[in-house]
Amino acid sequence: MTGFRKACTVMAAALLSLTLLAGSALAEKVNLTFYFPVSVGGPITKIVEGMTEQFMKEHPDIQVTPVYAGIYRETLTKALTALRGGEPPHVAVLLSTDMYTLIDEDAVVAYDDILKPEEMGFTKAFFPGFMRNSQTGGKTWGIPFQRSTIVMYWNKEAFKAAGLDPEKGPANWNELVEMGKKLTVRDASGKVTQWGVAIPSTGYAYWMFQALAIQNGVELMNAEGTKTFFDAPKAVEALQFLVDLAHKHEVSPKGTIDWATTPRDFFERKTAIMWTTTGNLTNVRNNAQFPFGVGMLPASARPGSPTGGGNFYIFKKASPAERKAAVAFVQWMTSADRAAQWGIDTGYVAVRPDAWETPAMKDYVAKFPVAAVARDQLAHAVPELSTHDNQRVTKALDDAIQAALTGSKKPAEALKDAQKEAERILRRYGK
Amino acid sequence: MPPAVRSPAAMRNIHAWLLLLPAMAFIAAFTHYPAVNTFIHSFFLDGRGGAPAQFVGLEHYQYLLEDEVFHKALVNNLLFACGTIPLSISLAMTMAFLVNAGLAGQSALRLCYFVPTVLPMIAVANIWLFFYTPEYGLLEQIRGALGLTGVNWLGSEATALPCVIAVAVWKDAGFFMIFYLAALQQIPPSLGEAAMLEGASRFYYYRKVVIPLLMPTTLFVLVNATINAFRMVDHLFVLTQGGPNNASSLLLYYIYEVSFKYWDTGYGAALTMVLLGFLALASIGQFGFLERKVHYR
Numbered sequence: 001m002t003g004f005r006k007a008c009t010v011m012a013a014a015l016l017s018l019t020l021l022a023g024s025a026l027a028e029k030v031n032l033t034f035y036f037p038v039s040v041g042g043p044i045t046k047i048v049e050g051m052t053e054q055f056m057k058e059h060p061d062i063q064v065t066p067v068y069a070g071i072y073r074e075t076l077t078k079a080l081t082a083l084r085g086g087e088p089p090h091v092a093v094l095l096s097t098d099m100y101t102l103i104d105e106d107a108v109v110a111y112d113d114i115l116k117p118e119e120m121g122f123t124k125a126f127f128p129g130f131m132r133n134s135q136t137g138g139k140t141w142g143i144p145f146q147r148s149t150i151v152m153y154w155n156k157e158a159f160k161a162a163g164l165d166p167e168k169g170p171a172n173w174n175e176l177v178e179m180g181k182k183l184t185v186r187d188a189s190g191k192v193t194q195w196g197v198a199i200p201s202t203g204y205a206y207w208m209f210q211a212l213a214i215q216n217g218v219e220l221m222n223a224e225g226t227k228t229f230f231d232a233p234k235a236v237e238a239l240q241f242l243v244d245l246a247h248k249h250e251v252s253p254k255g256t257i258d259w260a261t262t263p264r265d266f267f268e269r270k271t272a273i274m275w276t277t278t279g280n281l282t283n284v285r286n287n288a289q290f291p292f293g294v295g296m297l298p299a300s301a302r303p304g305s306p307t308g309g310g311n312f313y314i315f316k317k318a319s320p321a322e323r324k325a326a327v328a329f330v331q332w333m334t335s336a337d338r339a340a341q342w343g344i345d346t347g348y349v350a351v352r353p354d355a356w357e358t359p360a361m362k363d364y365v366a367k368f369p370v371a372a373v374a375r376d377q378l379a380h381a382v383p384e385l386s387t388h389d390n391q392r393v394t395k396a397l398d399d400a401i402q403a404a405l406t407g408s409k410k411p412a413e414a415l416k417d418a419q420k421e422a423e424r425i426l427r428r429y430g431k
Numbered sequence: 432m433p434p435a436v437r438s439p440a441a442m443r444n445i446h447a448w449l450l451l452l453p454a455m456a457f458i459a460a461f462t463h464y465p466a467v468n469t470f471i472h473s474f475f476l477d478g479r480g481g482a483p484a485q486f487v488g489l490e491h492y493q494y495l496l497e498d499e500v501f502h503k504a505l506v507n508n509l510l511f512a513c514g515t516i517p518l519s520i521s522l523a524m525t526m527a528f529l530v531n532a533g534l535a536g537q538s539a540l541r542l543c544y545f546v547p548t549v550l551p552m553i554a555v556a557n558i559w560l561f562f563y564t565p566e567y568g569l570l571e572q573i574r575g576a577l578g579l580t581g582v583n584w585l586g587s588e589a590t591a592l593p594c595v596i597a598v599a600v601w602k603d604a605g606f607f608m609i610f611y612l613a614a615l616q617q618i619p620p621s622l623g624e625a626a627m628l629e630g631a632s633r634f635y636y637y638r639k640v641v642i643p644l645l646m647p648t649t650l651f652v653l654v655n656a657t658i659n660a661f662r663m664v665d666h667l668f669v670l671t672q673g674g675p676n677n678a679s680s681l682l683l684y685y686i687y688e689v690s691f692k693y694w695d696t697g698y699g700a701a702l703t704m705v706l707l708g709f710l711a712l713a714s715i716g717q718f719g720f721l722e723r724k725v726h727y728r
Contacts, residue, residue: 077691105694191580202586202674253565255586256675261564270566392693399500402675406588409676417499 030325032064035092037075037310039203040346041263041283047345055332062325071203072310073391076101083107083315090318091326093310096133097386097394099141100225102313104388109316110139114323122331125352133383134311136225142311143330144351146342148277149305149374149381150211152298153284156291158183158194158272169273169295173215173241176273176298180251183272196251198271199242201405203259206385206397208275210306212238214382217301220397225387226429230397230419231412239411241300243404256402263287277308278374281347285368294370296377305377306384309348340364349374387422388429396421466707473700484697491701501702503677504685507592511681512660514596515603519656520649522604527611528637541612548606556669559598560585563670585671588678595679598666603659607652614648615641650721657713661706682706 034052038044045068052064069075072095082088088107102108112120123131123140134142156166162182170176180196187193199208210220218234221227229235245252259276266274267287275297284292297305312330314323332338336354340361343350355361356375365372387393400418403409409417473491475484495501530541547555562569563584571581584590618641626636664684667673673680673688680688683706690699 073692080694081691189578189580191575191578202672253581253583253586255565255583257586258564265566268567389693392695395688395692398674399676406586406675406678408588 028061030062030321032062032091032322032325032329033089034064034066034329035069035075035079035089035094036066037069037072037093039071040277040279042280042286042346044346047342051333051338051342055329058332059325059328062329064329072098076391079315080105080107083317086317088315088317090322091312091314091329093145094142094313095384095390096130096142096144096147096307096309096311097384097390099133099136099311100386100388101390103136103141107315108141108313109318109323110141111143111314111327112139114314114327125336125354126334127349127351127353127378129307129378129381129383130351133307133386142313143334145310145312145330145334146279146346146348147307147309147311147351148279148348149307149377150208150275150297151278151281151305151374151377152273152275152295153266153280154273154293154295155266155269155288156293158269158290159293162272166291166293169293170298172298173300177245177249177251180245180249180273184251192253194269195253195265195271197245197273197275198252198257198262198265199245199275200259200262201242201256201401204308205256205401206394207306207308209239209242209397209401210382210385211275211297211304212242212300214304214306215297215300215302216241219382220385221387225390226426228387228393228397228419228422228426230400230422231415236412236415238300239401239404239415242401243411246405247407254405256405279309279346279348281371281374282345283347285347294373296373296380302380303377304380304382307378307381308384343371347371347374349378387426389425392425393422396425469700469703469707472697473704475697477694477696487697491698494698495701495705500677500680500685504673504680504682505705507678507680508661508682510592511596511599512657514593515599515660516653516656518596519600519603519607520652522600523607523652524611524642524645524649526604526608527615530608531612531615544605544608546605547602548609552602552663552665553669555602556598556666559594559666560670563594585679586675588675591671591675591679595666595670598670599659599663602663602666603656607656610648610652611645614645618644650717653721654714654717657717658710661710682709 036048048068049066052066056062056064067089069078069092075092076094076098079089079092079094083105094102111123120140123135123143126144130144130147131140134140134144152169154169159166159179162179162185164179164182170179176197183194183196184192185194201208213220213235216234216238218229218232218238220229220235246254262271262274262276263280263283265271266284267289269290278294281294296303312333314326314330318326333342334351336352336358337360339350339352339355340358342348343355344360344364350356350361356365356372385394385397396418400409400414403417404411404414472484474486474488476487476490477484526544530537530544534540565571565581565583565586568584570584574580574582582590584594622640623636626640631639661681661683664681664687667679667681667684671679673684677685682702686699686702686706689702690696
């Protein structure tokens with residue numbers, strides 16, 4: 001009996017010391033949960049997981065758990081739900097445009113509140129065009145990661161078949177319509193077998209529409225994110241043009257065009273020209289069975305595209321040690337070499353000028369010159385639509401665009417309704 | 432214990448209540464408490480970023496009257512119910528008759544009918560997304576072969592809602608069929624034989640004998656179908672996200688959007704009260720009125 005008791009004591013002591021050991025090991029290692037979205041085709045999840053593994057190899061004291069959380073909207077919903085549940089992620093890639101929403105929710109912490117002023121110099125390394133959506137009130141809230149602009153892809157074979165110069169995409173709206181007419185192919189019964197152009201109108205309808213509005217010379221919101229100008233005459237004109245593509249010129253399918261299947265339509269030769277994010281570039285490169293061109297969006301009064309895509313945010317709930325570790329992770333993920341590799345792997349715009357000077361990127365651009373189109377378009381880029389209560393305001397605009405496209409409202413009426421709704425939503429912020 | 436203190440009847444009552452207690456505790460904790468809490472919450476406007484909620488009285492309910500998206504979702508939901516309930520029930524009954532008729536290969540047929548039920552809704556919706564895809568989706572390929580022009584099924588306001596109704600019916604009918612099949616097998620074959628001897632036609636036998644005997648099952652299925660009509664929104668996430676322009680948005684989907692996308696939980700609570708009201712009305716109608724017409728053996 002005593003032998004047994006002795007054995008028990010020894011066992012207990014051993015267990016206790018083991019637990020203590022494990023405890024101290026855990027205390028040294030910082031655990032980070034990292035939410036990320038995927039909004040383009042291709043093996044993005046694998047690439048992100050590969051990057052975090054590489055990071056952990058170089059930083060053995062930090063453990064990062066990447067969590068794929070859906071498209072951008074779903075990722076935001078998940079992060080905010082987790083926040084209300086008391087366990088938000090430590091770091092997440094969310095739309096740059098959700099900055100005001102995240103600040104209003106008191107969800108995120110500014111980088112300036114984690115780092116000393118002299119350590120904030122690293123934010124100057126990024127393209128200023130991307131930082132405009134990442135800073136407000138003199139503080140930096142997001143660090144650019146998977147950033148993009150909208151670009152135009154075209155099928156060179158279809159251009160040749162239509163008797164067009166395959167090396168030149170449409171440079172302005174008129175050319176887009178003219179070329180679109182030539183590229184729209186109908187069979188003997190009049191059924192369309194190939195459309196001229198596809199501008200998606202689900203998922204990110206407001207983003208595509210904002211491109212048209214910018215080109216037509218109007219901005220949709222003020223810099224503080226408290227006012228929108230959806231029903232400006234130039235904006236109505238832009239929406240009318242989008243509707244006309246399908247209904248008047250008949251170069252685009254009627255009804256809404258799905259965001260997710262648009263690249264597929266392009267691969268299947270159902271559309272000769274498509275507008276989508278540059279983040280799809282590598283997807284198109286791997287899947288298009290024909291030579292394709294990439295160009296800046298056509299101009300009306302001016303060329304232009306909104307910027308888009310996601311920033312790294314750090315959540316307020318994180319402890320000081322976790323915040324430091326998160327900053328280390330963010331800085332590593334957005335370093336020149338990583339940004340270059342990420343751009344090559346996906347097609348997103350490498351977010352800093354020095355990334356374009358790395359040997360890997362120089363080599364890539366030499367072999368695949370269209371990779372630089374989105375970067376060059378940055379000169380004409382305008383920040384993406386971003387307001388307080390962003391999801392709700394963009395939803396009002398999305399609804400208006402879809403109502404106009406499906407013909408249930410006239411563009412002017414639809415945008416007026418959206419403006420009214422946006423004013424109601426923003427009433428508590430406008431001062 | 433002195434036996435004279437409590438009469439046997441009182442003891443029985445106490446026993447009954449004690450036996451009911453665990454179930455009642457669960458219902459109170461997971462149904463009644465949240466419902467009451469939601470009701471209270473519907474009078475408040477959430478504070479942003481952890482600020483305390485502000486009492487706004489009936490403001491949310493007033494906004495219900497002018498919220499066009501809500502009106503649309505409500506009308507859509509009624510149409511969705513009117514579409515899915517009769518269609519899925521009649522389809523389920525027909526399928527049950529078919530697989531109960533003793534045809535060759537009926538186990539294979541039963542399996543086919545039941546498969547949609549066991550598949551997760553999200554997977555099912557992805558399959559249907561391919562069916563509905565414009566230009567090269569299954570539906571369009573068939574129509575193309577017949578020489579018909581293209582329809583953008585999920586991208587037009589006129590067709591989006593019927594499309595999601597079709598998916599819901601397809602998903603539900605197999606599930607309800609199982610209940611009908613079980614009920615059919617409970618019907619003694621002697622009834623059929625007697626009807627045959629009396630010279631009743633097959634149709635007459637089904638109409639006057641089988642369908643009335645199925646009424647308890649029909650009531651049960653009806654309750655479930657009604658609940659499903661207000662509860663089933665999974666496929667919207669994949670197929671249409673409520674679009675285009677809210678043409679296929681349903682009440683519960685709109686509640687999700689308001690509460691979890693916009694974090695306007697106060698208004699979301701007011702919307703939830705409307706949904707609760709509808710379900711209460713439906714169950715009063717079904718149990719109060721219809722049940723009297725049901726023949727239980």
